[in-house]
Amino acid sequence: MAASAPRSSPLALTVLALLHYRPLHPYGIQRLVKDWGKEQVVNVRQRASLYRTIERLNGEGLIAVRETGRDQQYPERTVYEVTDAGRETARAWLEEMLAAPKEEFPEFPAALSNLLLLMPEEAADVLGRRVDALAERLDGLAAALAAEAGHGLPRVTRLETEYLRAVTAAELAWVRAVVDDLRAGRLSWSREQLDALAAGPEQGAGPDRI
Template identity: 90%
Template sequence: MTTSAPRSSPLALTVLALLHYKPLHPYGIQRLVKDWGKEQVVNVRQRASLYRTIERLNGDGLITVRETGRDQQYPERTVYEVTDAGRETARAWLEEMLSAPKEEFPEFPAALSNLLLLTSDEMADVLERRVDALTEKLDGLEAAMAAEAEQGLPRITRLETEYLRAVTAAELEWVHAVVEDLRTSRLSWSKEQLDALAAGPVQE
């Protein structure tokens, strides 16, 4: 009987990476994710998902229980540490995630593919709201980068913020250009064109 390979995820990789530094309990992992700014790329808002990930990693033998302790201030806390298998797996996941672009299905491209449910004016209006949101996000990322630089953090610890800033800026430029094309009718179509596309190729 063969066992399936441990399933990777951004949160699972982050848990393994943090446990490389020192043994931690789940709350300590969640706190470090936030303190180190990793919540920009890893979702730890729902503690249940973190606990499920920890349970899965433990079941796969990638982490193990170091100790279970209790004090007057906190309930019982289980401290985990990474295993040798976890170290090897984390390295393999990291190399794969860095080297091979993954086929992902984010919401925004899916929404763009169904944009014709709206009129051109409605398209422009809703995309302008995205421009505002992206502008605010970009301002926040640039402020975070400036704060990180002031703290003297080496660039290697700031690459995820740098990447998010570059991606956000590129998306903002593109969405703004689409809005301009919609407002000036440079982006236009006719009902006849759409009907012809819906009808498909002419059968001979």
């Protein structure tokens, strides 16, 4: 049976990409992810997931142990380097992730699909809290962009922050409009409608009769 192709993930791609620059130990990888602002798009808060990813990449031959050293702060540091296979795989993953939109299942659309569990006034209050959180995030992204631009680095190093700001601004505008519609009564539903939906077609309440 042929071996399966290495499985891509944002964290795995980032590990391979950082090792393109120089060999690193896991702590160095984690530090660079944070220093370069990549924690906005890659989750390295749980160090265990980083170590699991490194172990998998090593087992798949995409990275290799360069050396193992010791110092006073850390009893043992394994330094990894990217292999030729890792370079080729990282490029293939990158091209696929950039070119082909992936069908994903984030939490927010799933929650919206079940908004009928709340009444309109409740939904307005909850989504209003999301408006506040999105506005705060948007301010943070704008500040991050300004700081990154101030470092004199080329724009390509800020593209993920630009993208997150654009997506956050679009979501904020949409959620605000929904909250306005809820509070103005332009978007509404009743307990009777919910009861009819719950009854289902067998009770004569099919979609065309509600």
